[in-house]
Amino acid sequence: xxxxxxxxxALLLVGGLYSALAPRPAEATTATATAxxxxxxxxxxxxxCASCHGLNAxxxxxxxxxxxxxxxxxxxxxxxxxxxxxxxxxxxxxxxxAEEVSKIRFSQEQIDQMAAYVASLAPGPAIPTEDxxxxxxxxxxxxxxGAAIFRTNCAMCHNTQGxxxxxxxGKYAPSLDGVEARYIYEAxxxxxxxxxxxxxxxxxxxxxxxxxxxxxxxxxxxxxxGGWTLGSLGPVSEGLFAWIAGIGLLIGCSxxxxxxxx
Numbered sequence: 309x310x311x312x313x314x315x316x317x318a319l320l321l322v323g324g325l326y327s328a329l330a331p332r333p334a335e336a337t338t339a340t341a342t343a344x345x346x347x348x349x350x351x352x353x354x355x356x357c358a359s360c361h362g363l364n365a366x367x368x369x370x371x372x373x374x375x376x377x378x379x380x381x382x383x384x385x386x387x388x389x390x391x392x393x394x395x396x397x398x399x400x401x402x403x404x405x406a407e408e409v410s411k412i413r414f415s416q417e418q419i420d421q422m423a424a425y426v427a428s429l430a431p432g433p434a435i436p437t438e439d440x441x442x443x444x445x446x447x448x449x450x451x452x453x454g455a456a457i458f459r460t461n462c463a464m465c466h467n468t469q470g471x472x473x474x475x476x477x478g479k480y481a482p483s484l485d486g487v488e489a490r491y492i493y494e495a496x497x498x499x500x501x502x503x504x505x506x507x508x509x510x511x512x513x514x515x516x517x518x519x520x521x522x523x524x525x526x527x528x529x530x531x532x533x534g535g536w537t538l539g540s541l542g543p544v545s546e547g548l549f550a551w552i553a554g555i556g557l558l559i560g561c562s563x564x565x566x567x568x569x570x
Contacts, residue, residue, distance in 0.1 A: 349425030384432020
């Protein structure tokens with residue numbers, strides 16, 4: 309019994325210390341949002357989102373029992389800002405994944421109100437502040453570190469240059485060219501669609517900023533190592549070029565040898 313008691317106390321001590329000292333992900337609060345903002349957000353949600361996500365954001369149901377829309381409880385303000393701000397939501401049509409559209413149906417004020425309402429339901433990832441998005445003074449070392457982190461965690465889907473790539477079942481990882489810094493950060497913290505969630509325990513906020521610094525750096529800060537980039541799409545375009553060029557060379561050699569023999 310003494311051994312069991314010691315093990316239980318040790319587990320309690322370790323769990324308590326971890327809960328107290330472990331870094332916590334950013335949580336969306338309604339501290340800066342007024343009650344009117346939350347209420348206006350609720351009205352907008354009921355009019356535009358509840359048909360899929362449920363009247364209380366608990367997730368919608370369709371006749372066959374499958375979820376028409378996931379629960380948004382705990383999704384946080386960042387998820388709303390990303391999905392609605394990029395035009396992916398409200399969903400235009402069913403498909404393998406939500407498509408980004410250029411024509412946004414809501415103003416930024418309305419998006420903020422809906423985000424405040426969803427944030428009021430339960431803690432979740434917050435909309436990033438300007439200080440973590442500012443990369444104007446990023447050093448060459450930070451940009452290089454961001455590139456290394458990106459290649460380790462993101463390149464298998466988005467390509468080593470962030471140009472995007474194909475996934476399974478008709479899905480794809482979108483190109484990151486020209487994407488606003490806030491949306492890149494929010495995608496990392498919320499994990500939209502097929503993307504995993506990179507919380508602050510997985511990638512620290514300063515490392516997320518370094519990734520954004522690399523993705524948004526100009527061509528002088530991201531020098532090309534040389535050669536024909538072929539769209540920077542990696543082995544797909546490179547393999548296609550090698551196949552066509554290789555087959556073309558073999559055909560040319562065959563024709564030349566045939567002419568020589570005749």
